[in-house]
Amino acid sequence: MAKIRVGIPGALMYYLYFPLWQVFFNELGAEVVTSGRTTRVLLDHGVREALADACVPVKVFFGHVMALKDKVDYLFIPRVVCLNRRTVYCPKFLGLPDMIRHSLPGLPPIIDERMDVRAGRAALFRAYRRIGSSLGVGPLLVVRALARARRADARYHSLLLDGWRPPEAMTAVPAMPKEGRKPDLTFGVLGYPYAVYDDFLNAGLLEKLKRLKVRALTAENLAPGRLAAQTYDYSKRLFWTFSDQVLRATHLLFEEGKVDGIIHVSVFGCGPDSITDKMMELKAKLHRAVPFMTLIIDEHTGEAGLTTRLEAFADMVRRRKETVPCSR
Amino acid sequence: MFKVTFPRMGQSYLAFQMLMNDLGHEVVLPPRPSKQTLDLGVRYAPEFACLPLKILLGTYLEALGAGADTVVTTGGIGPCRAGLYAGLHERILADLGYRMRMIVLEPPRWRPLEFIRQLRLLNQAHLSLRAYWEVIKKGWGKLRALDNLEKLSHQVRPREIRQGDTNRAYARAVSMMSEAYTPAAILEAEAAAAALLRAVPQDPVRPTVKVGIVGEIYVLLEPAANLEIEETLGHLGVEVERSMFLTGWTRDNTWTETTHGLTVREAAIPYLPELIGGHGRDSLGHTVLYAKRGFDGVIQLAPFSCIPEIVARTILPRVSSDWNIPVLTFFLDEQTAKAGMTTRLEAFVDLLQRKKELWRETTPAPPKGRYFT
Ligand code: SF4
Ligand code: SF4
Numbered sequence: 193m194a195k196i197r198v199g200i201p202g203a204l205m206y207y208l209y210f211p212l213w214q215v216f217f218n219e220l221g222a223e224v225v226t227s228g229r230t231t232r233v234l235l236d237h238g239v240r241e242a243l244a245d246a247c248v249p250v251k252v253f254f255g256h257v258m259a260l261k262d263k264v265d266y267l268f269i270p271r272v273v274c275l276n277r278r279t280v281y282c283p284k285f286l287g288l289p290d291m292i293r294h295s296l297p298g299l300p301p302i303i304d305e306r307m308d309v310r311a312g313r314a315a316l317f318r319a320y321r322r323i324g325s326s327l328g329v330g331p332l333l334v335v336r337a338l339a340r341a342r343r344a345d346a347r348y349h350s351l352l353l354d355g356w357r358p359p360e361a362m363t364a365v366p367a368m369p370k371e372g373r374k375p376d377l378t379f380g381v382l383g384y385p386y387a388v389y390d391d392f393l394n395a396g397l398l399e400k401l402k403r404l405k406v407r408a409l410t411a412e413n414l415a416p417g418r419l420a421a422q423t424y425d426y427s428k429r430l431f432w433t434f435s436d437q438v439l440r441a442t443h444l445l446f447e448e449g450k451v452d453g454i455i456h457v458s459v460f461g462c463g464p465d466s467i468t469d470k471m472m473e474l475k476a477k478l479h480r481a482v483p484f485m486t487l488i489i490d491e492h493t494g495e496a497g498l499t500t501r502l503e504a505f506a507d508m509v510r511r512r513k514e515t516v517p518c519s520r
Numbered sequence: 521m522f523k524v525t526f527p528r529m530g531q532s533y534l535a536f537q538m539l540m541n542d543l544g545h546e547v548v549l550p551p552r553p554s555k556q557t558l559d560l561g562v563r564y565a566p567e568f569a570c571l572p573l574k575i576l577l578g579t580y581l582e583a584l585g586a587g588a589d590t591v592v593t594t595g596g597i598g599p600c601r602a603g604l605y606a607g608l609h610e611r612i613l614a615d616l617g618y619r620m621r622m623i624v625l626e627p628p629r630w631r632p633l634e635f636i637r638q639l640r641l642l643n644q645a646h647l648s649l650r651a652y653w654e655v656i657k658k659g660w661g662k663l664r665a666l667d668n669l670e671k672l673s674h675q676v677r678p679r680e681i682r683q684g685d686t687n688r689a690y691a692r693a694v695s696m697m698s699e700a701y702t703p704a705a706i707l708e709a710e711a712a713a714a715a716l717l718r719a720v721p722q723d724p725v726r727p728t729v730k731v732g733i734v735g736e737i738y739v740l741l742e743p744a745a746n747l748e749i750e751e752t753l754g755h756l757g758v759e760v761e762r763s764m765f766l767t768g769w770t771r772d773n774t775w776t777e778t779t780h781g782l783t784v785r786e787a788a789i790p791y792l793p794e795l796i797g798g799h800g801r802d803s804l805g806h807t808v809l810y811a812k813r814g815f816d817g818v819i820q821l822a823p824f825s826c827i828p829e830i831v832a833r834t835i836l837p838r839v840s841s842d843w844n845i846p847v848l849t850f851f852l853d854e855q856t857a858k859a860g861m862t863t864r865l866e867a868f869v870d871l872l873q874r875k876k877e878l879w880r881e882t883t884p885a886p887p888k889g890r891y892f893t
Contacts, residue, residue, distance in 0.1 A: 243834045245824065245851050271794060280599045283796040287831035290792045294838035306794070427607040427624075431599050463827040466568035467604055474611055 195223040196327060198303070199264030201256035202227045204249060204285070205272060207358050207385040208412075212345035213268065216320065219337030220329045225264050227256040229359075230392035234259055239491055241296060247461045248491050249386050250284055250291075252393060257292055261299050266327075267292075270319075273308035279433040282464055352412040357398065358389045375407035377509060380445040382411055382472075383457030384434045387489060394457060395493045397502075404506045409451060411441040418444060426471065435468040442472045446479040453483045453509045460490030483509055521644055522590040522621065525550050525583035527576050529741040531666045532766050534698045539659035540592070543652075544645025548588035550579045553744040557582055562854050564612055571823035571852055572738035573605055575745055580609060584618050592642065595626035600797030600828055658703055660767070665710035667765040669693050672717050674761065677754030679722040687751065689717050726757065729872045732810035733762045734803040735821035736829050739852055740764050746821050747858045749850075749865070753819075756869045761815075763806040764799070784809060791835050800828025804839055811843035816872040818845055824853035846871060 198217045200210060206226070214224045227234065230252055238255025260267065269289045274280045284291070289304035303326060305319045312318075317338065324334035351361035379401065381388055388410055391399065401408045411419070422440040430436045438456070445451050456472050458465045469486055476484035485505050487498070524540045526533070528550035537547045551557065553575050561578030580591055596603030606624040613620065623642060628635040643652060669690070677686040693713035700709035731753060739745045740762060750760050788805030795801060807818045820836065822829030833849050840847045848868045850861065 243830060245830050246834065273794070283599055283798070283800065283827040284831060286599065286794045286796045287792055287800070287828075287835075290794070291831055291834040294791060294835040427610075428595075428597075428604060430604065431597070461568060461825050463568070463570065463601055463825055466566040466570075466573075466825070467601060467608055470566040470569075470608060470612070474615060477615070 195221065196266065197225050197264040198222045198266045198268050198327075199225045199227070199260035199300075200268050201253055201260055202229060203253040203256045203390070204288075204386050205270075207389045209345070210358075211348040211362055212341045215344040216323075216337050216341035217268070219340050220324060220327055220333065222266075222327060225260065227259040230255070230390050232392070235392070235491060243295075245461070247284070247459055247463075248393060248489065249384070249390075249459060249462075250288075251491065252386075252390065253288070254292070254296070257296060257299075261296070265300055267300055267302045269302050269304050271304050271306045273306060274310055274433075275307065275316075276433065277309055279429065279436045280431060282432045282434070349412070353415065355413055358385075375402075375405045377405065377452045377506060377513075378407045378409055378450070379509075380410075380441065380451045380454040381408040381457060382438045382441050382445075382454065384438070384459065385412065387457045387459050393493065394487075394489050395495045395498045397457065397487070397498065400499060400502055401506075404502060406506055409445070411437050414441055414444060422447075424471070424475075430464070430468065430471075432464045435464045438468055439471055442475055446475055446482055449479070449482060451482060452513065453485070453505065455505070456484070456486045458486050458488050460488050483512070521545055523548050523588045524590045524592055525580065525588035526592045528553065528579055529738065529766065530743060531670065531694055531697075532663055532741070534666060534694070535659045535662040538662060538701060539655060542645065542655035542658070543642055543647065545590070545642075548583050548586050550583050551586075553579060553742065558854050564616065568825050570601065570736075570826050571745060571854070572736070573601070573608070574854065575738075575742070576605065577609055577612060580613065581616075581618075584613070584620060588620070590621040590623060592623045593625070595624045595630075597627060597630050599795075602798070658706070661703060662697065662700070662706050664767045665706055665713075666694070666697055667767050668710065669697070669713055669717065671762075671765075672714055674750060674754065675759060676717050676720050676722060677751070678728045678757045678759045679724065679726055680754075681721045681723050683755060685720045686717070686754065689720050693717055727873075728757050728759045729816040729869060729876060730759050730761065730814075731869075731872070732806060732815045732818045733760055733821060734799075734806045734810075734818060735763075736799055736823055736826050737764055739821045739823055741766065746850075746852065747856065747861055749819070749821065749861065752858075752862055752865055753869070756865060758869055758872075761810075763802065763810075782809065782812070787812075791839060792831070796828045796831055798826065798828030800832040803829060803832040804835060807836065807839050807845065807847060808843060811839075811845040815845065816876055817868065818847045819868075820847060820849040822849065822851055824851045826851070846875070 200206065200213055210226065217224045234255035235252055237258040238251035238253065241258060242251040242254040257267065269292055271289050272281055272285055289302055293299065293302055303323055305323050307316060307319050309315055320338050321331050321334050324331065348361055381398070381401070387394060391397070398408050419437060419440045422444045424439050424443045430439055442454065445454055454476070456469055458469050472484070487501065522545045524545040525548045526536050533550060537549060540547045557578035558575060559578070560581045561574030565574040565577045593606050595606055606622060610622045623638050625638055626635060647655065673686055673690045680686045693716055696709045696713045700706045733740065741764070743750065750762065753760050784802055784805035787808035788801045791804050792801050803820055810818050820829065820833060822833065836847050836849070848864065
């Protein structure tokens with residue numbers, strides 16, 4: 193019998209949880225198909241199918257689903273609600289399977305298990321077990337699959353922590369990418385994983401920084417414990433996991449003052465970002481020694497415009513470093 | 521004594537003004553949002569902030585300029601942005617150099633002690649617990665009366681014989697309410713105002729279409745934010761029913777009257793089982809219920825970039841085709857112009873009227889006892 197093929201769209205949660213889910217489904221005996229990296233064609237599909245007012249990452253997600261839907265037996269679009277007991281995901285994540293189901297025609301069955309650690313004991317495990325049983329796999333096998341998947345996940349995240357980027361860290365035997373010229377600047381590059389790591393959407397931001405001899409420090413390069421311990425001065429924590437992470441990282445980097453600049457990779461039309469970015473900007477005002485810039489990415493992010501802005505920013509930082517050598 | 525201001529939503533300010541006066545404050549009335557309010561908000565709010573955040577920021581700036589020193593507002597605990605507004609406003613205003621007191625009423629179950637502390641802080645008249653309860657009840661009564669009058673105006677306007685009569689009567693009704701300060705006076709004023717509205721000469725046989733309005737609460741409740749869409753529709757001969765009022769819809773029996781026995785939540789669940797914050801799920805549920813009740817169409821109002829309403833809007837076409845009810849969506853931002861909106865509304869109403877006529881011609885006489893408009 194041919195293996196069941198499960199499709200995992202290469203967008204949104206993909207950048208953090210693909211290895212976990214891939215191993216999990218493989219262990220259950222399914223074949224995992226992914227739509228790979230975002231391309232012009234994928235994005236155009238998404239833009240055509242998704243609502244014009246939706247944010248780009250959601251449009252990209254639609255595009256990935258379109259690319260996958262005819263190649264797989266199941267689509268895996270979990271409803272990820274809360275994974276840490278404290279913050280939830282953006283409302284669009286909460287309604288993601290419904291948005292897909294009710295607006296795209298000709299879809300294979302969607303596995304949309306709800307993942308919310310607050311929903312009783314071992315809620316996540318029970319979610320995975322239900323996934324297993326919908327594929328006809330018993331609980332014992334699920335336990336084993338999940339254990340292996342979690343190991344893969346831990347390894348993946350520790351690679352990210354060490355500075356690997358998702359595409360390299362996802363390969364079986366990661367090889368450190370070729371070092372470019374030796375970086376002389378370090379920038380914090382903060383934003384949602386699907387904005388920072390989708391190199392089509394952000395027009396190759398990380399690659400460009402490398403060429404400018406800038407080392408990029410992302411939120412995934414910061415130890416989770418340090419991020420969790422970091423507080424920010426706001427009457428409430430931001431409700432959404434990714435925004436909360438970004439704001440914590442912002443405060444951490446500004447307060448340590450070790451980076452030479454901070455770039456916020458913000459998304460056009462993103463609701464949570466309107467608040468996150470403003471909070472970052474207000475924080476930046478208190479730490480003028482570390483320059484801050486917001487890059488807004490959308491479906492038309494142009495290579496040329498981006499390069500110019502990055503160059504100008506890096507130049508400015510270098511000049512400042514030369515003129516005030518020992519201000520910090 | 522504080523000089524208090526608060527968010528403005530429709531006519532509700534009359535009730536809040538009375539409440540704040542009773543609690544011993546001077547009230548700096550939030551001005552009706554104007555072009556200038558919006559400009560102020562747009563200038564200082566983040567670009568992708570939703571319209572309510574921008575308008576409220578503009579409102580606060582104007583009220584602070586007029587001498588207010590305290591802002592009273594509500595909070596929330598997600599998952600949508602509204603709960604973070606108060607904190608953001610406070611920071612933006614502080615960054616602009618304004619010093620003011622921000623009293624944020626959070627849902628009591630979140631931090632009960634904090635809630636009580638805020639209530640005590642508000643009580644500058646040192647009312648007894650009992651008196652406090654009485655003034656809140658009185659304020660609620662006024663709010664209900666105002667909501668009732670607004671609903672009545674929605675029914676009268678499409679049938680008025682001389683255009684503008686309803687608006688004039690409604691303006692007078694509101695000013696009658698604004699002068700009622702005791703529970704008895706409020707009841708009396710409401711009755712008189714309702715009589716005034718009913719006295720508007722109406723054409724009882726004019727064919728009207730019925731449209732339900734769903735969407736995000738602020739743009740639903742503040743006419744300045746939705747460019748007086750209800751008035752425009754009324755003048756086009758449309759009877760509107762808005763899905764949301766500050767005093768809630770549970771108290772009136774519109775929904776239990778349906779024989780379908782579905783709550784909004786139940787109606788929405790097949791389409792969106794998850795609560796996503798804001799009023800996204802309500803928009804879907806209300807649309808289903810409007811369809812079941814035989815409405816001719818539904819209009820969704822949402823601020824540009826509003827997350828829950830974008831989710832709802834993505835799913836609405838399916839609801840619309842499942843239940844055969846036309847839906848029109850407006851995403852409102854500072855660039856939305858009234859003329860453009862009116863054109864789209866005219867086309868929509870035209871469509872509804874033609875659809876209805878077609879249906880009348882091709883359908884045999886309705887069975888007895890069922891409700892048809
Ligand atoms: S967080 Fe922003 S970018 Fe991400 S899905 Fe939500 S609105 Fe879109
Ligand atoms: S429901 Fe919409 S308008 Fe309200 S806070 Fe959320 S995004 Fe803004």
